[in-house]
C-alpha cells in the first residue's frame with residue numbers, strides 16, 4: 001500500500017493528511033487560517049505536513065492539493081479566489097513543491113472533494129456525478145464520463161455563481177448579486193431563521209443565546225422546531241432550483257450534497273428533491289438521485305491525495 005499527502009486549502013482553514021491508496025485517511029492535521037498571503041499558507045501547510053508524516057510509518061510518494069478558487073490544473077496556478085482575496089495568479093504548485101519534495105498536483109477544492117466521493121464515497125457506482133459542498137460558500141465538482149470536468153479555463157463547476165434571482169440584492173463574494181450561493185450558504189440559513197424570529201415566531205432558537213449557527217438550526221429542525229424547519233425549507237427550495245438547473249444542463253446520474261449546511265440532513269434533501277421534480281418535465285425515476293455525501297469534511301484531503309495517486313502512479 002502506498003501513501004499520499006493531501007492538502008485542502010479553504011478560506012478559513014487548512015487541512016493536511018496522509019491518505020492511503022484506497023482513500024482512507026491515516027493521519028490528519030488541521031489549522032484555522034484567516035486566508036492570508038500565499039507564503040504564509042506554504043509555511044502552515046509545510047508544518048502540518050511534517051506533523052502528519054511523522055505519525056505514519058511509510059513516507060508519502062506524491063502530493064495532491066485542493067485549493068478554493070479558480071485553479072488552472074495543468075499550470076499549478078491559482079488564478080484568483082473569492083475566499084482568498086489577495087491571491088492573484090499564484091504559482092502554488094511551484095511554491096509548495098520547493099518545500100514539499102514530492103511530485104505535486106493542484107486542483108480546485110470542490111473538484112478534489114468530488115473526486116473522492118466519486119471514487120470511494122456516495123457516487124462510487126456512478127460514471128457521472130455533481131458533488132456539491134454547502135458551507136460558508138457553495139462549491140461543486142463535476143464528474144463526466146469517469147473524469148473530473150474542469151472546463152476550458154478551470155472555471156467549470158462554479159454553480160454557486162449562477163444567477164438564480166435577477167432582482168436579488170444580497171451581494172456575493174464573486175462581486176455579483178442574485179447568485180445561488182447567497183441563497184444556500186450557511187449565512188442565508190441563519191438569516192432566514194433570524195428574520196422569522198424577528199417577526200415574532202416562537203422557536204427553540206433563542207437568538208440571545210450566543211451566535212446562531214447552521215448547526216443549531218439543524219439540531220432545532222430535528223426537534224421539530226417550526227422556525228428551523230421553515231428556514232431549512234426555504235434553503236432547500238433554493239437548492240432545488242439549483243439542482244434543476246444542473247439537471248437541465250448535465251443530466252448526471254447522481255447529485256451528492258455535503259458540507260456543514262448539509263448536516264441538517266433529510267428535511268433539506270427532501271425539499272430540494274421535491275423542488276427539482278417540480279421544475280422538470282421528467283418523472284422521479286428519470287432524475288438524478290440526490291444523496292448525502294459519504295466522506296464528511298475529509299473528502300477534500302482524500303480527493304486531493306487520490307488525484308495525485310492517479311496522476312503520478314497509474
Ligand SMILES: [Zn+2]
Pocket residue numbers: 160161162172173174175176177179181
Ligand atoms: Zn457569486
